[in-house]
Amino acid sequence: MALREKLALLPDQPGCYLMKNKEQKVIYVGKAKNLRNRVRSYFSGAHDAKTERLIAEIADFEYIVTSSAAEALILECNLIKKHRPYYNILLKDDKSYPYIRLTKEEHPRLEVTRKVIKDGSRYFGPYPHVGAANQTKKLIDRLFPLRKCRHIPKRVCLYYHLGQCVAPCEFPVSKEEYAEMCKKIISFLNGGYPEIQKELRKQMEEAAAALQFEKAKELRDLIRDIQTVMEKQTIVFTDQMDRDVFGYVADKGWMCVQVFFVRQGKLIEREVSVFPHYHQEEEDFLSFVAQFYHENALLPKEILLPLGTDYEIIRPLVPGVHIVTPRRGLKKSLVEMATKNARLALQEQFALMEKDEEKTIQGVQGLGEALGMKMPLRIEAFDNSNIQGADPVSAMVVFLNGKPAKKEYRKFKIRSVEKPDDYETMREVIRRRYTRVLKESLPLPDLILVDGGKGQIRAALDVLENELGLYIPVGGMVKDEKHRTAKLLIGDPPQEVPLEKGSQAFYLLQRIQEEVHRFAIQFHRQTRGKNMVRSVLDEIPGVGPKRKQLLYRHFGSIEKMKKAKIEEFIQAGIGEKLAQKIVEHLKS
Numbered sequence: 001m002a003l004r005e006k007l008a009l010l011p012d013q014p015g016c017y018l019m020k021n022k023e024q025k026v027i028y029v030g031k032a033k034n035l036r037n038r039v040r041s042y043f044s045g046a047h048d049a050k051t052e053r054l055i056a057e058i059a060d061f062e063y064i065v066t067s068s069a070a071e072a073l074i075l076e077c078n079l080i081k082k083h084r085p086y087y088n089i090l091l092k093d094d095k096s097y098p099y100i101r102l103t104k105e106e107h108p109r110l111e112v113t114r115k116v117i118k119d120g121s122r123y124f125g126p127y128p129h130v131g132a133a134n135q136t137k138k139l140i141d142r143l144f145p146l147r148k149c150r151h152i153p154k155r156v157c158l159y160y161h162l163g164q165c166v167a168p169c170e171f172p173v174s175k176e177e178y179a180e181m182c183k184k185i186i187s188f189l190n191g192g193y194p195e196i197q198k199e200l201r202k203q204m205e206e207a208a209a210a211l212q213f214e215k216a217k218e219l220r221d222l223i224r225d226i227q228t229v230m231e232k233q234t235i236v237f238t239d240q241m242d243r244d245v246f247g248y249v250a251d252k253g254w255m256c257v258q259v260f261f262v263r264q265g266k267l268i269e270r271e272v273s274v275f276p277h278y279h280q281e282e283e284d285f286l287s288f289v290a291q292f293y294h295e296n297a298l299l300p301k302e303i304l305l306p307l308g309t310d311y312e313i314i315r316p317l318v319p320g321v322h323i324v325t326p327r328r329g330l331k332k333s334l335v336e337m338a339t340k341n342a343r344l345a346l347q348e349q350f351a352l353m354e355k356d357e358e359k360t361i362q363g364v365q366g367l368g369e370a371l372g373m374k375m376p377l378r379i380e381a382f383d384n385s386n387i388q389g390a391d392p393v394s395a396m397v398v399f400l401n402g403k404p405a406k407k408e409y410r411k412f413k414i415r416s417v418e419k420p421d422d423y424e425t426m427r428e429v430i431r432r433r434y435t436r437v438l439k440e441s442l443p444l445p446d447l448i449l450v451d452g453g454k455g456q457i458r459a460a461l462d463v464l465e466n467e468l469g470l471y472i473p474v475g476g477m478v479k480d481e482k483h484r485t486a487k488l489l490i491g492d493p494p495q496e497v498p499l500e501k502g503s504q505a506f507y508l509l510q511r512i513q514e515e516v517h518r519f520a521i522q523f524h525r526q527t528r529g530k531n532m533v534r535s536v537l538d539e540i541p542g543v544g545p546k547r548k549q550l551l552y553r554h555f556g557s558i559e560k561m562k563k564a565k566i567e568e569f570i571q572a573g574i575g576e577k578l579a580q581k582i583v584e585h586l587k588s
Contacts, residue, residue, distance in 0.1 A: 003043070003058075003060070003061075006060075006061065007039065007040055007043065010035050010036040010039055010040065010063065011035055011036060011065060012034050012035070012036040012037070013034070013035060013065050013066075014031075014032065014033050014034070014035070014065070014066050014067075014068055014069045014071070014072045015031070015032065015035045015063055015064050015065040015066045015072055015075075016029060016030065016031050016032075016063065016064045016066065016072050016075045016076050016079055017029070017030055017031075017032065017035060017038070017039050017061055017062070017063040017064075018061060018062050018063070018064075018079065018083070018085075019042075019054070019057075019058045019061050019085075019087075020058070020059060020060040020061060020062070021057045021058070021059050022059040024059075024060065026079075026083040026085045027054070027057055027058070027085050027086050027087050028054055028058075028085050028086075028087040028088060028278075029076055029079045029080050029083060029085050029088055030076070030278070030279070031069070031072040031073055031075070031076040031287070032072070033069045033072075035063050035065070038279075039061065039063065042055055042058065043055070048252075048253050050253045050276050050278075051253070051278055054087050054278070069313055070312075070313045070314075070315070070316050073286070073287065073290050073313055073314065073317070074290070074294075074316065074317065076287065076290070077290055077291050077294040077317075078294075080291065081294070087276075087278075098112050098113070098114055098125060098127045098130045098132075098133040099112070099113055099114070099116060099123045099124060099125035099127070099133070099298070100112060100123070100124045100125060100127070100133055100136060100137055100140075100189065101113045101121050101122070101123055101124075102121060102122040102123075102124075102182060102185060102186070103121045104119065104120035104121050104122075107146075107147050107152065107168040107173065107178070108146055108147075108178055108182060109146050109147045109148065109149075109150075110137055110140060110141065110146060110185070111137075112130060112133045112134055112137055116298050122182075122186060123298055124189040124190075125263070125298075127268070127269070132268075132269065136189075139226065140185055140188065140189075141164055142164060142222060143188070143196065143222070144181045144184060144185055145159075145163060145164050145165050145166045145181070146165070146166070146178075146181060146185075147165055147166070147167075147168055147169075148164065148165055149169075152168060152169045153169050154169065155169060155170060156169060156170050157169075184196070190240070190264055193226055196226065197223055197226055200219050200222055200223050200226075201219075201223060203219055204216050204219035204220055204223065207219060239265060240264045240265040241262075241265065241300075241301050241302055242262065242263050242264070242300040242301050242302070243262040243300050243301065243302045243303070243304060244259055244260070244261060244262070244300045244302075244303050244304070245259065245260035245262060245304040245331075245334045245335055245337075245338050246258070246259055246285075246289065246303070246304065246305050246306065246335070246338060247260075247306060247335055247336070247337070247338025247339030247340070247341065247342045248281070248285045248288075248306065248339065248342050249339060249342040249343040249346050250277060250281040250284075250285075251346060251350075252350065253276055253277065253278075254274060254275070254276055254277065254346060254349065254350075255274070255275060255276075255277040255281065255284060255285065255288075255346075256272065256273070256274045256342040256343070256345045256346035256349065257272075257273045257285065257288050257342060258270055258271070258272055258338040258339070258341045258342040258345065259271040259273075259292070259338070260334060260337070260338050262300075262334075267334075270338075270341065272341075272342075272345050273288065274345060274346060274349050275288075282309060282310065285309070286309070286310075286311070286313055286314055289303075289305075289311075289314055290313075290314050290317050293314070293317050293318050294317060299318055299320070299321050300321065301321065301322060302321065302322045302323075302324060303318065303321055303322070303323045303324070304324050304325075304326060304331050304334060304335050305323065305324070305325050305335070306325065306335055306339060307325045307326070307327060307332070307335070308325065309325050311323050311325070359504050359507075360401065360402035360403060360504075360508070361401075361402065362504040362505075363402050363503075363504035363505050363507060363508030364376060364377065364401065364402040364505075364508065365505075366499075366503055366504055366505030366508075367447075367499075367505040367508055367509065369505075370488075370497050370498060370499050370505055371447070371473065371475070371490060371497060373446070373447075373473060374446070375446075376445075376446040376447035376473075377400065377401055377446055378398065378399075378400055378443060378444075378445045378446050378447075379398070379399040379445060379446065379447045379448075379449060379512060380396055380397070380398050380433075380445040380447075380448050380449070381396065381397050381398075381399070381448070381449040381450070381451070381477070381512050381513070381515075381516040382394060382395070382396050382426065382429055382430070382433075382448070382449070382450050382451065382460075382516065383395055383450075383451035383516040383517050383519075383520040384414075384422055384425045384426065384429070384451070384520065385520040385521055385523070385524035386414075386420060386425075386524065392413075392414040392417060392420075392425060393411065393412060393413055393414060393520065393523050393524050393527050394411075394412040394414060394425060394426075394428075394429040394520065395409070395410070395411055395412065395516060395519045395520035395523050396409065396410040396411075396412070396429070396433060396516070397409050397512070397515050397516045397519055398445075399508075399511075399512055399515075402508055404515055409519060410433070411519075411523045412428075412429050412432060412433075413527065414428060414429075415428065416428050422452065422455070422456065423455050423456065423458075423459040424459070426450060426452070426456050426459040426460055427459045427460075427462070427463050430448075430459070430460045430463045430464060431463045431467065431468075434463075434464060434468050434470060435468065438468065438470075444470070444472060445472060446472075446473075447472070447473050447474075447475060448460060448464075448472055448473065448474045448475070449474075449475045449476075449477055449509075449512060449513075449516075450474065450475070450476055450477070451476075451477050451479075451513060451516060451517065451520075452476050452477070452478070453476050453478050453489060453494070454476065454489065454493070454494045456476055457474050457475070457476040457489060457490075457491075457492065457494050458492060458494075460474045461474050461492050473490060473491075474490070475488050475489060475490045475497070476488070476489040476490070476494060477509060477512070477513045479513070484510075485506070485509055485510040485513045485514075487499070488509055536558060536585070536586065537551065537558075537582075539585065540581060540582055540585050541581075542578050542581065543578070543582065547574065547578075550572060550573055550574075551569075551572060551574070551582075554571075554572035554573075555568075555572070558586070561582070561586055562586045562587070564583070565583070566579045566580055566583055569582055569583065
């Protein structure tokens with residue numbers, strides 16, 4: 001059905017819509033109070049350049065009607081999580097924050113986790129990043145000797161000798177001792193660390209009085225570390241309530257949201273998110289908040305939002321949480337501070353984008369001038385990769401307007417070249433790439449770059465001009481002995497292009513060469529890894545993928561299989577005849 005016909009059938013009800021490209025891949029998920037008005041708005045009227053790029057890719061759409069706008073919001077969260085569409089690029093950031101978990105086990109332990117499971121364990125956080133959680137956990141590990149091992153070993157480990165583990169592997173530990181330690185840890189993480197500091201300071205003074213200076217120094221360092229890790233957090237509330245404070249700013253089609261985490265009354269850190277948005281500011285902000293809390297097992301007690309936010313739509317996602325849009329006092333000041341920080345972060349983002357855009361344009365212009373041609377807006381670059389001829393592959397990257405266009409990258413497994421031959425490999429890849437370009441009427445590049453020198457340039461030009469009748473400039477990116485970009489050759493016979501080492505054009509050339517090399521190496525490793533999975537077992541009739549997996553799980557390696565007897569293969573679940581066949585084959 002044509003798009004125009006589908007648009008005419010849209011209902012004026014709330015729901016979600018999924019925009020698709022020509023490959024029927026979902027590229028954007030949105031919600032609407034009125035599907036008819038919202039979806040039609042994409043195909044009428046003027047839009048900014050960012051939205052035009054999205055619209056240009058839309059080849060089809062589908063929609064799902066819901067009973068309310070709140071239900072549409074929840075459905076949008078689920079659809080974004082399922083399809084991970086490109087144009088929901090930052091709203092889809094399905095991030096989970098790290099927590100410190102005190103397990104409920106016979107022998108409890110501490111761990112940093114991103115998963116919150118209702119298993120009786122105690123969770124503390126969230127922490128703004130895993131580094132902060134690990135730093136706090138390491139500090140507690142030094143203070144309280146809970147077990148550190150995931151699985152209890154047979155004998156004591158180094159942690160016991162360091163005084164950081166009670167060693168339940170060898171010594172009985174009473175429930176009362178664990179309960180006391182856990183009580184102190186919970187108190188510490190809930191803000192009761194000044195009492196621990198006071199106790200440690202007393203121990204330090206006693207050690208110093210007893211002339212145990214080394215022990216006194218260790219205790220002094222521990223007190224200082226507690227000060228550093230825990231007291232850098234700003235106290236903003238005395239009620240010790242957990243709160244999340246939101247502020248946002250939108251400009252030029254971009255939005256920045258700042259979230260302040262207040263835990264036990266302390267402002268511990270902030271989260272910054274900058275992303276393109278396509279609809280009304282408040283609507284996209286609430287979409288962000290909804291995805292922020294979607295399937296979050298641990299919620300704060302209170303959420304502070306900017307004044308005037310119509311937050312009723314997100315209430316079903318945060319049951320039991322008090323949502324406030326403060327009008328005065330400290331809470332309002334915190335929201336304003338989050339908003340101010342969002343404004344500054346967005347301004348910084350725009351400044352960086354403008355600077356990057358300026359440098360990129362300078363690079364493309366400079367490269368075109370050095371080559372004596374118009375600006376090479378589309379550059380396609382190739383690199384070959386193999387190890388002594390094994391698993392030969394090649395890769396192509398595309399730079400549009402000086403920036404990598406990763407959707408257009410291509411990989412090539414070499415078919416016709418058996419021995420290590422970089423020139424013939426280049427011929428095959430150039431032939432395959434531009435034969436397809438001609439057949440499918442794909443855009444031709446303004447410039448082709450190959451990783452290599454005169455031989456690679458001549459191989460590429462020979463195929464392009466003599467076989468395909470294409471006359472496209474081909475340059476060779478030559479590296480120095482340290483494997484860094486040294487110079488650019490062009491033409492036939494190849495001549496060096498004068499490029500200043502500090503120019504934006506040379507910097508662009510470096511980026512292209514590094515990117516194509518990275519992509520080729522990555523593909524080669526993938527290919528080699530898959531081929532390495534093919535083993536001597538594949539040569540034995542009767543050993544398929546499942547039996548091979550069974551053998552690796554039982555023995556661990558081919559070397560151990562070679563040393564094993566028939567009885568051991570039978571124990572692994574292999575029949576006697578096949579076991580005998582495997583042993584004979586491995587020995588041969």
